[in-house]
Amino acid sequence: MPDHVYKVIELVGSSTTSSDDAIRNAIERASKTLKHINWFQVVETRGHIQDGKVAHFQVVLKVGFRLED
Amino acid sequence: MPDHVYKVIELVGSSTTSSDDAIRNAIERASKTLKHINWFQVVETRGHIQDGKVAHFQVVLKVGFRLED
Amino acid sequence: MPDHVYKVIELVGSSTTSSDDAIRNAIERASKTLKHINWFQVVETRGHIQDGKVAHFQVVLKVGFRLED
Amino acid sequence: MPDHVYKVIELVGSSTTSSDDAIRNAIERASKTLKHINWFQVVETRGHIQDGKVAHFQVVLKVGFRLED
Amino acid sequence: MPDHVYKVIELVGSSTTSSDDAIRNAIERASKTLKHINWFQVVETRGHIQDGKVAHFQVVLKVGFRLED
Amino acid sequence: MPDHVYKVIELVGSSTTSSDDAIRNAIERASKTLKHINWFQVVETRGHIQDGKVAHFQVVLKVGFRLED
Amino acid sequence: MPDHVYKVIELVGSSTTSSDDAIRNAIERASKTLKHINWFQVVETRGHIQDGKVAHFQVVLKVGFRLED
Amino acid sequence: MPDHVYKVIELVGSSTTSSDDAIRNAIERASKTLKHINWFQVVETRGHIQDGKVAHFQVVLKVGFRLED
Amino acid sequence: MPDHVYKVIELVGSSTTSSDDAIRNAIERASKTLKHINWFQVVETRGHIQDGKVAHFQVVLKVGFRLED
Amino acid sequence: MPDHVYKVIELVGSSTTSSDDAIRNAIERASKTLKHINWFQVVETRGHIQDGKVAHFQVVLKVGFRLED
Amino acid sequence: MPDHVYKVIELVGSSTTSSDDAIRNAIERASKTLKHINWFQVVETRGHIQDGKVAHFQVVLKVGFRLED
Amino acid sequence: MPDHVYKVIELVGSSTTSSDDAIRNAIERASKTLKHINWFQVVETRGHIQDGKVAHFQVVLKVGFRLED
Numbered sequence: 001m002p003d004h005v006y007k008v009i010e011l012v013g014s015s016t017t018s019s020d021d022a023i024r025n026a027i028e029r030a031s032k033t034l035k036h037i038n039w040f041q042v043v044e045t046r047g048h049i050q051d052g053k054v055a056h057f058q059v060v061l062k063v064g065f066r067l068e069d
Numbered sequence: 070m071p072d073h074v075y076k077v078i079e080l081v082g083s084s085t086t087s088s089d090d091a092i093r094n095a096i097e098r099a100s101k102t103l104k105h106i107n108w109f110q111v112v113e114t115r116g117h118i119q120d121g122k123v124a125h126f127q128v129v130l131k132v133g134f135r136l137e138d
Numbered sequence: 139m140p141d142h143v144y145k146v147i148e149l150v151g152s153s154t155t156s157s158d159d160a161i162r163n164a165i166e167r168a169s170k171t172l173k174h175i176n177w178f179q180v181v182e183t184r185g186h187i188q189d190g191k192v193a194h195f196q197v198v199l200k201v202g203f204r205l206e207d
Numbered sequence: 208m209p210d211h212v213y214k215v216i217e218l219v220g221s222s223t224t225s226s227d228d229a230i231r232n233a234i235e236r237a238s239k240t241l242k243h244i245n246w247f248q249v250v251e252t253r254g255h256i257q258d259g260k261v262a263h264f265q266v267v268l269k270v271g272f273r274l275e276d
Numbered sequence: 277m278p279d280h281v282y283k284v285i286e287l288v289g290s291s292t293t294s295s296d297d298a299i300r301n302a303i304e305r306a307s308k309t310l311k312h313i314n315w316f317q318v319v320e321t322r323g324h325i326q327d328g329k330v331a332h333f334q335v336v337l338k339v340g341f342r343l344e345d
Numbered sequence: 346m347p348d349h350v351y352k353v354i355e356l357v358g359s360s361t362t363s364s365d366d367a368i369r370n371a372i373e374r375a376s377k378t379l380k381h382i383n384w385f386q387v388v389e390t391r392g393h394i395q396d397g398k399v400a401h402f403q404v405v406l407k408v409g410f411r412l413e414d
Numbered sequence: 415m416p417d418h419v420y421k422v423i424e425l426v427g428s429s430t431t432s433s434d435d436a437i438r439n440a441i442e443r444a445s446k447t448l449k450h451i452n453w454f455q456v457v458e459t460r461g462h463i464q465d466g467k468v469a470h471f472q473v474v475l476k477v478g479f480r481l482e483d
Numbered sequence: 484m485p486d487h488v489y490k491v492i493e494l495v496g497s498s499t500t501s502s503d504d505a506i507r508n509a510i511e512r513a514s515k516t517l518k519h520i521n522w523f524q525v526v527e528t529r530g531h532i533q534d535g536k537v538a539h540f541q542v543v544l545k546v547g548f549r550l551e552d
Numbered sequence: 553m554p555d556h557v558y559k560v561i562e563l564v565g566s567s568t569t570s571s572d573d574a575i576r577n578a579i580e581r582a583s584k585t586l587k588h589i590n591w592f593q594v595v596e597t598r599g600h601i602q603d604g605k606v607a608h609f610q611v612v613l614k615v616g617f618r619l620e621d
Numbered sequence: 622m623p624d625h626v627y628k629v630i631e632l633v634g635s636s637t638t639s640s641d642d643a644i645r646n647a648i649e650r651a652s653k654t655l656k657h658i659n660w661f662q663v664v665e666t667r668g669h670i671q672d673g674k675v676a677h678f679q680v681v682l683k684v685g686f687r688l689e690d
Numbered sequence: 691m692p693d694h695v696y697k698v699i700e701l702v703g704s705s706t707t708s709s710d711d712a713i714r715n716a717i718e719r720a721s722k723t724l725k726h727i728n729w730f731q732v733v734e735t736r737g738h739i740q741d742g743k744v745a746h747f748q749v750v751l752k753v754g755f756r757l758e759d
Numbered sequence: 760m761p762d763h764v765y766k767v768i769e770l771v772g773s774s775t776t777s778s779d780d781a782i783r784n785a786i787e788r789a790s791k792t793l794k795h796i797n798w799f800q801v802v803e804t805r806g807h808i809q810d811g812k813v814a815h816f817q818v819v820l821k822v823g824f825r826l827e828d
Contacts, residue, residue, distance in 0.1 A: 003574075005581040008562035008612070010353035012409065018089050020156050022348075023185075024192055029350040029412060031190025040192070042183040045111040047092075049132075052100025054093055054109070060353070063187075064564065067581060072229075074236040077217035077267070079284035081340065087158050091279075098281040098343060114180040116161075118201075121169025123162055123178070129284070133219065136236060141436075143443040146424035146474070148698035150754065160693075167695040167757060198698070202426065205443060210298075212305040215286040215336070225365050227501050230530075231537055238535025247537070249528040252387040254368075256408075259376025261369055261385070270532075271288065274305060294641050296432050299461075300468055307466025316468070318459040321663040323644075325684075328652025330645055330661070339463075355560040357616065363503050367555075374557040374619060390525040392506075394546075397514025399507055399523070405560070417712075419719040422700035422750070434639050437668075438675055445673025454675070456666040477670075478702065481719060486781075488788040491769035491819070493629035495685065505624075512626040512688060543629070547771065550788060570710050572777050575806070576813055583811025592813070594804040597732040599713075601753075604721025606714055606730070615808075631767040633823065643762075650764040650826060681767070708779050735801040737782075739822075742790025744783055744799070 008064045010043065014056045019045050022059040036066040075107065077133045083125045088114050091128040105135040146202045148181065152194045157183050160197040174204040213245065215271045221263045226252050229266040243273040281343045286319065290334045295321050298335040312342040350412045355388065359403045364390050367404040381411040420452065422478045428470045433459050436473040450480040489521065491547045497539045502528050505542040519549040560616045562595065566608045571597050574611040588618040629685045631664065635677045640666050643680040657687040698754045700733065704746045709735050712749040726756040767823045769802065773815045778804050781818040795825040 013026025023040065031037055043060040082095025092109065100106055112129040151164025161178065169175055181198040220233025230247065238244055250267040289302025299316065307313055319336040358371025368385065376382055388405040427440025437454065445451055457474040496509025506523065514520055526543040565578025575592065583589055595612040634647025644661065652658055664681040703716025713730065721727055733750040772785025782799065790796055802819040 003566050003568065003577050003608075005566070005578050006564040008564065010355075010407070010562075012351040012353065014348050014350070016348065019092075020192075020195070023157075025348050026350050027187055027192055028190060029414075031187075037187045037190060039187060040185050047109050049096055049100075049106045049108060052097060052106060054096055056348075057089070062562070069581075072221050072223065072232050072263075074221070074233050075219040077219065079217075079286075079338070081282040081284065083279050083281070085279065088161075094279050095281050098345075116178050118165055118169075118175045118177060121166060121175060123158075123165055125279075126158070131217070138236075141428050141430065141439050141470075143428070143440050144426040146426065148424075148700075148752070150696040150698065152693050152695070154693065163693050164695050167759075194693075200424070207443075210290050210292065210301050210332075212290070212302050213288040215288060217286075226368075227537075227540070230502075234532055234537055235535060238532075244532045244535060246532060247530050254385050256372055256376075256382045256384060259373060259382060261365075261372055264365070269286070276305075295644075296468075296471070299433075303463055303468055304466060307463075313463045313466060315463060316461050323661050325648055325652075325658045325660060328649060328658060330641075330648055333641070355562075355614070357558040357560060359555050359557070361555065364506075370555050371557050374621075392523050394510055394514075394520045394522060397511060397520060399503075399510055401555075402503070417704050417706065417715050417746075419704070419716050420702040422702065424700075434675075434678070437640075441670055441675055442673060445670075451670045451673060453670060454668050476700070483719075486773050486775065486784050486815075488773070488785050489771040491771060493631075493683070493769075495627040495629060497624050497626070499624065508624050509626050512690075539624075545769070552788075571713075572813075572816070575778075579808055579813055580811060583808075589808045589811060591808060592806050599730050601717055601721075601727045601729060604718060604727060606710075606717055609710070631769075631821070633765040633767060635762050635764070637762065646762050647764050650828075677762075709782075737799050739786055739790075739796045739798060742787060742796060744779075744786055747779070 005067045006038065006064045007067055008062050010060065010062055012058055012060050014058045016056055019057040019059055022057045023061060026059065026061055027063065030063055034065050036068075037063060038066060039064045074136045075133045076136055077131050079112065079129065079131055081127055081129050083127045085125055088126040088128055091126045092130060095128065095130055096132065099132055103134050105137075106132060107135060108133045143205045144176065144202045145205055146200050148198065148200055150196055150198050152196045154194055157195040157197055160195045161199060164197065164199055165201065168201055172203050174206075175201060176204060177202045212274045213271045214274055215269050217250065217267065217269055219265055219267050221265045223263055226264040226266055229264045230268060233266065233268055234270065237270050241272050243275075244270060245273060246271045282314065282340045283343055284338050284340045286336065286338055288334055288336050290332045292332055295333040295335055298333045299337060302335065302337055303339065306339050310339075310341050312344075313339060314342060315340045351383065351409045352412055353407050353409045355405065355407050357403055357405050359401045361401055364402040364404055367402045368406060371404065371406055372408065375408050379410050381413075382408060383411060384409045419481045420478045421481055422476050424457065424474065424476055426472055426474050428472045430470055433471040433473055436471045437475060440473065440475055441477065444477050448479050450482070451477060452480060453478045488550045489547045490550055491545050493526065493543065493545050495541055495543050497541045499539055502540040502542055505540045506544060509542065509544055510546065513546050517548050519551070520546060521549060522547045557619045558590065558616045559619055560614050562612065562614055564610055564612050566610045568608055571609040571611055574609045575613060578611065578613055579615065582615055586617050588620075589615060590618060591616045626688045627659065627685045628688055629683050631681065631683055633679055633681050635679045637677055640678040640680055643678045644682060647680065647682055648684065651684055655686050657689075658684060659687060660685045695757045696728065696754045697757055698752050700750065700752055702748055702750050704748045706746055709747040709749055712747045713751060716749065716751055717753065720753055724755050726758075727753060728756060729754045764826045765797065765823045766826055767821050769819065769821055771817055771819050773817045775815055778816040778818055781816045782820060785818065785820055786822065789822050793824050795827075796822060797825060798823045
């Protein structure tokens with residue numbers, strides 16, 4: 001295995017359903033334009049509240065992908 | 070939009086079901102006595118264990134609401 | 139109540155289903171060999187991505203248990 | 208000097224003008240309802256952007272005040 | 277045990293005697309106006325110095341209490 | 346409101362005048378090439394010193410913008 | 415002196431008396447089963463409150479000991 | 484360019500006017516006794532409040548200067 | 553010197569040889585597609601282990617480069 | 622009150638007796654050579670262990686003192 | 691691939707030669723008694739100084755290994 | 760062993776060769792003017808890049824030395 005280099009970007013996914021879905025939404029959006037996505041890491045979980053209820057979960061995450069040589 | 074001021078309080082919600090529900094429980098309890106609740110931010114996720122299983126998820130969160138002028 | 143001493147260990151649970159399940163998997167594995175497990179605390183949530191989707195949620199957690207005297 | 212006890216609350220001030228003004232706005236709003244406000248400490252500086260320009264500076268700050276005995 | 281919600285406030289206790297006493301002073305002052313106080317957590321230990329000696333220990337702490345339903 | 350995804354990038358703005366201007370310079374430069382810029386968050390404030398005076402304020406900031414679907 | 419390797423474990427000591435005693439209790443319990451204990455490092459100080467008073471100081475600490483070759 | 488060594492000291496500047504001025508005041512005081520001052524880095528922004536207004540901005544900063552060989 | 557704006561990206565370099573080489577590999581890969589690369593900052597050092605030996609050093613680093621006006 | 626500038630230094634005090642005494646020892650040593658010492662702030666509490674007991678408490682602390690104009 | 695559980699332990703390796711060697715020494719010592727060691731992560735790099743020279747590099751690291759089911 | 764007091768200073772060493780050499784350079788420079796230097800601790804590793812290559816490793820480190828009584 002050669003000495004790969006990876007890039008890490010920061011995304012915020014949102015979901016009205018769950019914090020896990022906010023992660024999945026961000027990953028699926030990223031995979032439309034990036035190849036070789038490899039791992040993610042949650043940086044922060046937050047959300048908006050409307051009428052006394054959670055309206056959106058928002059998850060800030062780092063996403064790592066391998067750069068082609 | 071005028072120069073609003075917000076207050077941020079720290080709550081701990083708990084749930085036997087899921088960490089997302091622990092968040093929702095804290096928000097709904099807070100909305101009984103506070104108006105203009107606007108956002109939340111997870112500070113820590115922890116829980117109690119009984120008989121080798123997760124008995125409660127406990128989520129520490131900050132909750133922000135607008136102060137009336 | 140006497141002056142108990144607790145030990146805290148660090149585990150990583152994984153799950154293809156949800157981040158809460160990754161926590162539960164780590165706790166249940168730990169309870170096979172440890173008695174008096176008492177609380178957990180999430181250190182980090184991360185995961186692997188395959189084919190543009192979350193393949194595994196991985197949750198790093200601290201788990202505390204009481205030492206026998 | 209007796210052994211005073213202080214309370215610390217978290218506020219977010221906003222200003223269209225400057226980050227220092229966001230601090231001043233939060234302090235002045237707090238002083239409407241609290242006596243003996245003594246110090247502040249900046250937790251985070253953030254802001255909203257509209258049309259490619261800073262629309263609001265938002266400063267999260269802790270504010271400490273002495274509790275009456 | 278139902279799904280309780282707790283509130284966490286930040287206090288600063290001071291003492292001319294010891295850092296543990298600064299904690300005790302803050303807790304005892306808080307218990308005058310709050311019920312169901314449950315735990316504390318030290319955020320920071322600091323103090324004032326006069327004539328080359330520690331004049332006050334000051335301990336910043338978080339104090340958690342259960343909200344009534 | 347659909348489940349938006351945002352990207353967060355890190356910039357360093359500099360200014361000979363003030364730390365707020367260093368923020369504004371970074372935002373205005375970013376808005377030349379990015380649409381839907383929404384918020385910023387200060388990561389660090391630093392600067393260069395020449396002849397015993399502040400020559401440049403340098404502000405490291407995160408800037409978030411919505412990705413188009 | 416050869417190139418030693420040390421292991422670091424995390425313990426929580428508790429004491430009804432003082433935070434220093436909570437440290438001592440954890441160390442003494444650890445020394446029943448471990449040899450070559452060398453240093454400790456406080457990670458967090460917390461405690462339980464009963465009837466408006468500190469019932470237990472709890473100190474989370476890391477304890478380092480040399481592994482035999 | 485040879486392998487320089489720098490020293491970093493921590494200062495607190497204060498100003499009744501602005502947080503940027505608190506930085507400038509600390510730098511100018513330091514430059515009275517130190518040569519080769521090169522950069523600063525803000526550690527914390529805080530301040531005193533009197534009569535419900537910001538009386539002083541206080542900025543804790545690290546200041547780096549090159550040591551002569 | 554005008555008020556430059558810099559962008560900071562996060563990379564992970566890997567090397568079978570040393571942690572410094574992991575840094576160099578990431579920088580050299582980045583310089584294939586970016587101009588004006590100026591500084592780096594190590595965020596984390598980690599690695600993979602195979603057969604009880606370090607197989608790869610992996611260094612997460614931030615890399616800053618000047619944006620053209 | 623003019624715009625004072627303070628310097629902050631880092632010390633480690635040790636004591637065979639208690640962590641508070643380790644703080645006092647550091648302050649008293651510092652006051653032999655420094656005037657206008659004003660405050661301290663605990664950075665870390667650690668210690669050495671001998672024969673299964675705490676041999677020394679070691680407290681790392683920052684000490685602030687006003688610079689003369 | 692099933693839902694594995696990993697354990698993470700903290701070690702300190704030392705070396706008179708280099709910080710990378712301190713890592714390697716800790717890993718090789720750990721592999722004497724543990725199977726399935728998988729990754730490491732540097733927590734802190736420190737060292738002892740004798741006669742004005744680095745006598746030992748000491749690297750605190752976390753080491754992760756898979757638990758057997 | 761009496762209750763020693765130590766001072767901790769922050770230095771930045773640089774080296775064109777390696778990050779370990781940047782540490783050694785800082786220690787050796789410090790030992791020209793300080794006695795009883797005892798330990799160091801790495802705060803941050805960074806560097807300058809020229810022509811797409813690492814030009815200097817720069818290591819920020821804390822250095823502790825015993826104060827004479």
